[in-house]
Amino acid sequence: MAIAILTSGGDCAGMNPAIKQFxxxxxxxxxxxxxxxxxxxGLIxxxxxxxxxxxxxxIMHEGGTKIRSSRSKRFFDLEYRKQAFENLQKHGIDKLIILGGDGSFRALDQFYKDFGIKFIGIPATIDNDIFGTEYCLGVDTALNIIRxxxxxIRDTSASFKRACVIETMGRDCGYLxxxxxxxxxxxxxMIPELDYDLEVIGKRLKQELKEGRKYIVCVVAEGCSKNRCTTTNELVRWLEEDVGIETRAxxxxxxxxxxxxxxxxxxMASEFVTFAIEEILKEDSESSVIVYNKSEFQFVSIDYVNSSKYEIKKELLDLARRLVN
Structure with missing residues (x-):
């Protein structure tokens, strides 16, 4: 019996520990x-x-992925999927573990429908934006790097009485x-999921500066493009010209x-992989995605993962509402 593992899409810390455990x-x-x-x-x-x-x-302590990653347009072509299938046949491989996002899972789901190669998907993306799971591999490391x-950056902002604008990743999801x-x-x-009013925020910040605040930290998701504030540089100009504080981005x-x-x-990498292997070895198992919810691992269908868009929990959004008004 032979099983292969691959990493697809954006890399993230945790992939190498998963590969080693595999x-x-x-x-x-x-x-x-x-x-x-x-x-x-590489499959093609x-x-x-x-x-x-x-x-x-x-490799346990290394970030990224030692087996490298890619985004493949060719895989959407049946001719290249057939080539990938033939490559697996040469090695006697009929099962796959893939670390990636929902796009990678959709690709392998089509591959499974075409040629019957069963797979288990492990959610791995720092955006933490895969529907059906509370946690994706790599998120914790990314959050600690941002922290x-x-x-x-706050240390130097406080030293010079400045504001700082820190842009995180998150094109469609403001979780980070x-x-x-x-x-x-x-x-x-400032995140795509929360409406904000720069005029209201500006009044609050100016009042806080009058009352003794010495610096301002503004965290913004790269995908934040609502209202009139569309870029990090525009935020810098707004803080300097409207709020009246020297600002760095x-x-x-x-x-x-x-x-x-x-x-x-x-x-989490070790647990994801271990449970994925155990599941894929079951004769009656289907291709699926392993997810993590309420401290438990579960297996859900690809259709379920693709059935809706991930939404940040209301409880988390409520914690941040005071920062947008």
Missing amino acids: VDYCFNKKIEPFLIYDGLE DGNIKKASYDDVAG EATDA ALVSAITCGAEVC TILGHIQRGGNPTVYDRL
Whole structure:
């Protein structure tokens, strides 16, 4: 019996611990583990290698993915999916574990319908925006990187009586910015999910500055484009010209995807993979996605994951409402 693992879409911390657990656990179960390099593109190109202990030695603490990732347009073409299937047949592989987002799961779901290659999807994206799961691999590390950066930026803002605008990732989902603003004690949080009024916020900030506030921390999601504030640079101009405080901007960018995986992401990676392997070995199991809700792991269908758009919990949104008015 042979199982392969691949990583697809955006990378995140926690993928390497998952890959290591996959190889180690497969050997423990007397299963042949294979590594597919370069994601779906590597599946098409036949970049598939039988794994050894040496392939995963010393990668537990590394961010990113040692087997690399990709986004593949070719995989939407049946001709290339057939080529990918033939590559798997050469190695006797009929089961896949994939770490990625809902787009990657949809791709393999079509692959399963075409050729019957069963798979389990593991949600791995720092945006934490996959419907049906409260937690995606890599989120905890990303939040800790943002926290460390925000704490450091606050130090210099306080020293110079400045405002700072910190832009996090989150094109369609403001989860990273929201949680970071709450846990870092920001004065302003702007995310796509919450309406805000710059005039109202400006009045509040000016009053707080009069009453002794020495600096302002504003955390904004990159996908925040409501009202008249569409870019981080516009926020900087607004703070300087309307609120009247010297301001600096920091766009964290891809630093949020890398870095040393936290203990929590390492543990979750190990649990995700272990349960995924156990599930895919069951004769009556179907292709599915493993999710984590209310401290429990569950398996749900691809159709369920794709049935709706992820929404941040109301309780979290309520915690941040005071930062947008």
